[in-house]
Amino acid sequence: MTLLFVLLGCYQLDGFFFNPDVVDAYTLGGTVIPSTCQELVSFDGEGGTLYGAWAHQPLETGGDCEAGAHHPTATTVIFFHGNAENIDGYWEYSELIWSAGYEALNFDYRGYGRSAGSPTFDGVIDDGAVAIEYASAKSGRGPEELVHIGLSLGGFVAVHNLKDGAPSVLITMDMFASTQKILDDGTTLDLPAGWFFEENFDNLAPLREMPAATPYLVVHGANDTYIQPEHARLVYAAAASTDKSLELIEGADHADAIEVAPKVLSDTLTGWIDTHLAPG
Numbered sequence: 001m002t003l004l005f006v007l008l009g010c011y012q013l014d015g016f017f018f019n020p021d022v023v024d025a026y027t028l029g030g031t032v033i034p035s036t037c038q039e040l041v042s043f044d045g046e047g048g049t050l051y052g053a054w055a056h057q058p059l060e061t062g063g064d065c066e067a068g069a070h071h072p073t074a075t076t077v078i079f080f081h082g083n084a085e086n087i088d089g090y091w092e093y094s095e096l097i098w099s100a101g102y103e104a105l106n107f108d109y110r111g112y113g114r115s116a117g118s119p120t121f122d123g124v125i126d127d128g129a130v131a132i133e134y135a136s137a138k139s140g141r142g143p144e145e146l147v148h149i150g151l152s153l154g155g156f157v158a159v160h161n162l163k164d165g166a167p168s169v170l171i172t173m174d175m176f177a178s179t180q181k182i183l184d185d186g187t188t189l190d191l192p193a194g195w196f197f198e199e200n201f202d203n204l205a206p207l208r209e210m211p212a213a214t215p216y217l218v219v220h221g222a223n224d225t226y227i228q229p230e231h232a233r234l235v236y237a238a239a240a241s242t243d244k245s246l247e248l249i250e251g252a253d254h255a256d257a258i259e260v261a262p263k264v265l266s267d268t269l270t271g272w273i274d275t276h277l278a279p280g
Contacts, residue, residue, distance in 0.1 A: 017153055017201060018119040019084040020112040027088050028053055032095040037065035041105075043134040046126050048116025052107030053087055054138070055098040071103055075168075075277060076139040077147040078131060079106045080154030082174075082255055086113030092258055093151070100270040102147070103139065107131045109157070121201070128157035129164060144168060147273055150175065152227065152255055159206045166214040169276050170241075171269060173219040174255050176227045177234040178202040185228055204238040215276035216241040219268060221252030245272070 028038060039054045057071040058064060070076075077097045081090040087106045097104035109124040110117035117123065136143045148167040150158030155175030162170075176182055179201045210216070216239050220232035229248055236246040247268050249257040257265045 017083050017156075018111070018124075020109075020119060021085045021089070022111070023086060023088070023113055026051075026053065026086070026113065028091050030091060030095055033098050034064065036067070037098070039068050041107075041134075041138075043130060045110060045115070045117075045130045047110040047118075047123055050107055050110065050116070050127055050130065051087075051114040052105055052131070053091075053094065055094045055104040055106075057098070057101065057103055070139050072140075074101060074103045075147060075273070076103045076105065076135055076141055076145075077149060077273075078135050078167075079104060080128060080131075080148065080150040080157045081106065081108075082151045083153035088113070090151070093149070096258065096262070096266050096269070097149070100266065100273075102273070105131065105135050105138075124153070124157050125160045128161045132161060132164075132167075147171070147277075149173065149269065152176070156201055156203055159203050159210070162206050162210045162214075166211045169215050169217075169273050170210075171217045171219065171272065172203075172235065173257075174221055174224060174227055175203060175218075175231065175235060176201070177204055177231040177238075181231060181234065182227070185230075203235060207235060207239040210240050212240050212242045214241050214243075215272070216244040217269075217272045218244070218246045219257070219265070220246075220248055221254055221257055222248040222250045223252060224254045226254035243276070 033055050037056045041054050042049050042051050056065045057074040079093050086108050090106060094104045094106045108115040109119055109127045111119040132143055135146055143165050146167045147169045148158045149171045151173045155172035218232050218236045220229050249261050249264055251260050
């Protein structure tokens with residue numbers, strides 16, 4: 001049985017990383033971000049049109065948002081979501097970011113939500129690069145002034161875009177170290193990652209090359225049974241940043257800290273961002 005799994009399973013477990021939910025329209029919703037502050041956006045990716053939602057800050061305290069108007073001083077945060085669903089399933093992260101006083105771009109990779117195409121290893125990295133370029137142009141801020149938060153697969157997309165320039169602040173949450181580590185966690189077979197994954201999703205290599213001056217926060221659920229906390233320790237150790245921190249959220253499993261410990265997660269993320277934002 002084990003041999004049959006090896007023979008038939010080769011190159012087919014990449015679905016572990018891509019589980020999109022395709023929709024004709026987004027619901028978003030919620031009562032945290034006023035509808036006037038929610039802007040559905042689209043921009044051209046290499047694989048077709050990509051869709052997302054931008055949460056704007058009101059231009060005046062207690063006021064409404066003007067349609068499509070970016071706040072002139074608010075920090076822009078790009079949220080790179082996980083491997084499943086679409087931006088509807090991650091809207092609470094936009095709410096957390098927005099509630100902290102930041103503008104938030106939450107977007108779908110190719111094949112997710114309303115975005116065109118099908119997700120691939122190189123494709124989602126390219127989509128991340130396009131989203132960064134779009135956010136920079138729309139906000140009027142240089143790419144180096146933006147904040148990147150990547151959740152699980154989103155961390156992979158964020159760290160693989162460091163080669164084109166680092167953000168003001170980088171945060172990854174519940175991110176895996178590599179496919180080899182995942183394989184080691186899930187089987188006793190001593191086989192290279194390529195036996196099970198068509199691509200080697202290695203996050204350690206780009207982190208070893210990241211700019212040392214980039215503030216980097218690694219957040220992980222202390223009780224994560226999907227991507228074990230050891231991944232976070234490997235990620236933290238590999239990062240070349242000289243200003244880095246590892247925070248394990250007690251009681252949190254994979255990608256559920258926002259539900260089981262929302263205040264702890266919010267304080268952890270916003271505390272790091274506010275402390276490390278580039279002056280001005």
